[in-house]
Amino acid sequence: LFQALPAASKKAGDTSIIRMILRFKVSLYEHVGEWCKTKEPLLELRALQRNECAVPPQQLAALATLTGVPKDQVAAIIFAIRTNASSIHRNGQKVGCALSILMGYHNHDCRPNANATIDENGNTRIEATRDIAHKEEVCISYVD
Numbered sequence: 001l002f003q004a005l006p007a008a009s010k011k012a013g014d015t016s017i018i019r020m021i022l023r024f025k026v027s028l029y030e031h032v033g034e035w036c037k038t039k040e041p042l043l044e045l046r047a048l049q050r051n052e053c054a055v056p057p058q059q060l061a062a063l064a065t066l067t068g069v070p071k072d073q074v075a076a077i078i079f080a081i082r083t084n085a086s087s088i089h090r091n092g093q094k095v096g097c098a099l100s101i102l103m104g105y106h107n108h109d110c111r112p113n114a115n116a117t118i119d120e121n122g123n124t125r126i127e128a129t130r131d132i133a134h135k136e137e138v139c140i141s142y143v144d
Helices: 016-027 042-047 057-067 071-084
Strands: 086-090 093-098 114-118 124-128
Touching (some): 057 071
Antiparallel strands (some): 086 093, 114 124
């Protein structure tokens, strides 16, 4: 689906929001479903907090038209991404964002004892950055 989009919509830098909207759309097709059995089911992401934020109405309308996903669903996906997403870096460059229940269920700490990372296969991992005491909460940093 992404490759079929107009060229102008794919060369504006970070295309992760469009890709996430398209992944959502494809996951609803009975004959397709989830595209990858080793990743978190997309529909589980509905459990993440979604803080409303300002998204220009013309942007919502354009994304809905471009992807064929209703505006309210586009808005919900954008709210979830802006509330919970983590950036993905490759070779020191931001290449996109990841949205994960695993990351979203961890609390923030300014001195975290773990990091949320995306491995080379695109899977989310929580990795300890120091020894974690028994019953100590595992926390990540929400900011880079």
